[in-house]
Amino acid sequence: MGELLSGRTAVVTGAARGLGYAMARGFLQQGAHVLVADVDKDAAAAAAEQLAAEGLTEATAVACDVTDELSVAELAERAARHGLTIWVNNAGILRNGDMAGMPLSGFRALIDVHVQGSWLGCKYAGMHIGEGGGSIINISSIGGKAGLAGQTNYSTAKAAILGLTKAAAKELAPRNIRVNTILPGIMRTAMAEQLAPEDLAARLTDVPLGRIGEPHEIADAAVFLASDMSTFVTGAALEVSGGRFM
Template sequence: MRLKGKVAIITGSANGIGKAATIRFLEEGAKVVIADIQAEEGKQFEKELTERGYDVLFYQVNVAKKEEVEKMVEKVKEHYGKIDILINNAGITRDAMLVKMSEEQFDEVINVNLKGVFNCTQAVSKVMIEQGHGKIINTSSVSGVYGNVGQTNYAAAKAAIVGMTKTWAKELGRKGINVNAVAPGFTKTAMVDKMPEKILNYMESITSLKRLGEPIDIANAYLFLASDESNYITGHILHVDGGIMM
């Protein structure tokens, strides 16, 4: 098993890509903290996995709230004694064209998708520094690389994650901590399902593999970067996008 005995926090893991990653990590022997703001979905997912014999812990948290994140990390450390892996997967969209985007829409996405990553990484990295090891994987996006119509807020946050990933890789490498990011393409989740069909068809047409991604495609990338197989990789942005816009 590639993650046997490892403790992983996966944010936004009650649904979508995070849910797929949770199952994949458990299959590889990890103990997983399901960190999500959605209490009902999170508790139900925890129950299902516990009944299957997996070691999981659901913790309701708003990653945009620094105090909530710090309390979660403290509780996880108390419960498991360590934190080996952090997957900063939580994210939201509040799409609108530039001239119509409200301040609230902009701030909400920045607070969750960018500040949330900062909050979680800052809190968890302190634990990892004490341990002398750790793997941190952030979630960027092709929107952060190429931009995307109607996603000023989302693209800004995901582009900034690239810069933070490389900065943290430089700061934390000497402490034995690898920091990388995954940049997914358009992936079949509830978030993408809200997009107009004609846009999804267009995205398929400009993708070399001529399909949208599946949550498991991204989960497997997280797994690789969280495993010992990536021990000499840091500061890297792994594109998992089917060859979009090549």
């Protein structure tokens, strides 16, 4: 087992499944203690149990609603008691649909979770990461760079995260807190598994590497940005997309 993150405490939001779970697992494998945070407390607890079954026992399940400022503040305060150094704003939702037919609530829901949630995470992680500095990682999407039809709310939210990352990186740099963002492409998650085979094949035609991405490849990028391998990297947008929309 590696030790790139030995002795560090990490928070990952939306960590009960998908890319969040993969990142939590990757941090644990590198020696971190991880707060597995999710709005679904039972799912977070199940995820922590599953990780423990692999021998990754330094996972603690925590309920957190990233749209609720008090909930995020309490999570940051709890993590700070263990020496918070890494925070990943990963929690997200989908409400796909053509713009003309989408209710305003379908737009606001994405902004509340992705943008407001990430902003609150940056705010409170920035306040509670200790004097030694640390790393905040925001999860955007290649859809925030290129724009995807039928996902105007999602692309808007993910593009906003790019601006948040750069502004927060400038504000927090004096405290040696680095802020970066990862832009995943098509990854093997529950969302991709729901695609019809022909739809997935069509999307993969845009991927020069010609395949779907694996969750551990996002986790590997997150470990890099969380660790001392990236001590001079801040305000960066790391595309992990197989070259899609480069």
